[in-house]
Amino acid sequence: MIAHKKSFQQSFNWREISTLLLERGELPATSRILKIVGNVEPEDQLSAQDLAALILKDFGLTKKVLRLANSCFYNPNGIEIATVSKAIIFLGFNVIKKIALATNYLEEILRKTSSKNRALVLSLLSRSFFAAFMLARLDRALHLSQEELFISALFYRLVRVLLALHLPEEYLTLVQLERRDPVKAREALYLIGERLGKAWSFPSSLVDILEGSPKEKEEKHLAALVADFDHAVQAVLERNDHEPLKRFCKDHAVDPKMVASLVEGAYQAVKDLHRPFAKYLKFCEGGEERGEEPAFQHEEFFQKALAEITALLASPGQKYQEVLFMVLETICRAFECESVLFGLFKVKEGALSIRYAVGQRNGALKDKVLPVGEVLKEIFRKKTEWAGKKSTIPEFDKIDLPEADILFSPLIVWERPLGMIMALRKRPFSSEESQKVAILRNLAVMSIVQTQRAK
Known part of the structure; x- marks a missing residue:
């Protein structure tokens, strides 16, 4: 049994897998927008227009940004927004930066997803977005910006998404390894992520919070907070168990009674972003895939x-x-x-x-x-x-x-x-x-x- 375990671990060679991902897994548009949203300032009028122009280059991206801008998550007063330009003025530069990053990342992954691995990729993406929308809502209690929290939770499981997208068989091998030796699996995930992050010029702050990062052991580091939160979110998604999330909230001076509204708000935001995601969030009754939206008038x-x-x-x-x-x-x-x-x-x-x-x-x-x-x-x-x-x-x-x-x-x-x-x-x-x-x-x-x- 022990010999089998050793052989199984050796079959998941993180160096070989990271090389394969480097050959086929790059996210050029997401890498570009990560740099853009990190460098432009809301006071810079030209930068705001550059952001709008970036969004408007892609019809799918434009549609999803406007859908989120009109959602109850970002626009609870229900003021109708028809243009990206108004969305930036009305909701604020930083909010649209976050929405643009999320929708750009989603569009890029969806474009590369085949029918063969679509269900697996959508399942992982729906979980990442669910966690990101929820953690961003805790910005005041955690004394961190919404943007930083959102990006950290969204990309925490990036390596899993890339494996499911480009190397689905290797991802399933990882899942089996995780059941046998979760520490070894998380270590491999981070080593892959670290190599990809360097090759794609991701900010070091983003590489530090990738799943399995050594920074998770530093109590006051953002990576530790994101890892704890992800653990609580997985309990909600896999078992509909809210207790770990309530403990997380209590530990960070958030009223545990807010958990239900946090979960519901994040669920609605994920559905507003991409309706098929509802199918993969089975913890919520009524989650289902809706038909296509009406044609653009x-x-x-x-x-x-x-x-x-x-x-x-x-x-x-x-x-x-x-x-x-x-x-x-x-x-x-x-x-x-x-x-x-x-x-x-x-x-x-x-x-x-x-x-x-x-x-x-x-x-x-x-x-x-x-x-x-x-x-x-x-x-x-x-x-x-x-x-x-x-x-x-x-x-x-x-x-x-x-x-x-x-x-x-x-x-x-x-x-x-x-x-x-x-x-x-x-x-x-x-x-x-x-x-x-x-x-x-x-x-x-x-x-x-x-x-x-x-x-």
């Missing part, structure tokens, strides 16, 4: 976004950057554009300097400089929308823009050209769409005029 969204922009215009202290970015987001989503740009007109250079970019290629297009030739000068002179193919605009011949139909909308302030909104997609724009863009453009101009008058 473009006209309904346009009207809601228009109302949000108008309300923002009327609010004291409104910033024209917020209004302008909300206008770009609305154009991009309402008219299914690949990219929407705003270029500031540089008179001396005779060029548009791209300040904001929303859509799939926002990173490649932002900060580009586009020449203003006869076509764009005529659009500025006529002060009205114009649509055509890129190939019909001579000044864009040598510019690295995708071949597409482009709708131009000039911003004229005090009878002078200030800049140009440019919407790109693979089919022509209708006259009705041009009229709607004109309405949005006028709201952006109004915001800029209000700001200048206030100065």
Whole structure:
């Protein structure tokens, strides 16, 4: 029996497994957003817009962020939010950072999940998100930020998720090893996580809290707190046993009577994030997988976004950057554009300097400089929308823009050209769409005029 145990442990070679994961398991988008949410500051207006642009690059990510922003977990007063821009303004920069990280991580894992291992991956993900949403609610009692608690609980079991995603047979081997020798299994999990974290440039603070970390033995370290909390959460998920969670709350000056509401709130948040998760949280009666959501209604969204922009215009202290970015987001989503740009007109250079970019290629297009030739000068002179193919605009011949139909909308302030909104997609724009863009453009101009008058 002992010999079998030794042989079994040797069959789970963490070095070989970590090498295999490095070859196929990278999470580039999640790694990128981890760096972004860790480096930008809420006071930096451009950073807030960068975060919104990052979210808007992906339709699935946008949908899930807005679903969570409208959930009772984050928005208990039920104030409807239709745009990512308003979500950042209304819920706050740090909340949206957390939501963006969660949804980005989920979308990236789901994209790589096959039907063969889908159930296993969803089961593990649902547990991680459940723990993350619940622990974040204890921020005041624990004297730690919601963001730090959320990220720590979400990624605590990251290695398990990656194994289930890319090496499901090895994950099942790990589970069997865990039953025989839990200490050895946790040690292997951390060694794999440590190697992956270094290779993918994860923050050291994140590597320190991965499952099995030696830091768990340090009583006052965050890793010890997260490990204790995870143990309590697993009791809820596996046996519907709330006692370990009540003890955790009592040890940290949280009323144990809050446990029921914490569990229910986290359960609702997980369902709002991804409805199929409900199927894997069997501790809660009624957990079930619902059907697909209704299709995105473009006209309904346009009207809601228009109302949000108008309300923002009327609010004291409104910033024209917020209004302008909300206008770009609305154009991009309402008219299914690949990219929407705003270029500031540089008179001396005779060029548009791209300040904001929303859509799939926002990173490649932002900060580009586009020449203003006869076509764009005529659009500025006529002060009205114009649509055509890129190939019909001579000044864009040598510019690295995708071949597409482009709708131009000039911003004229005090009878002078200030800049140009440019919407790109693979089919022509209708006259009705041009009229709607004109309405949005006028709201952006109004915001800029209000700001200048206030100065």
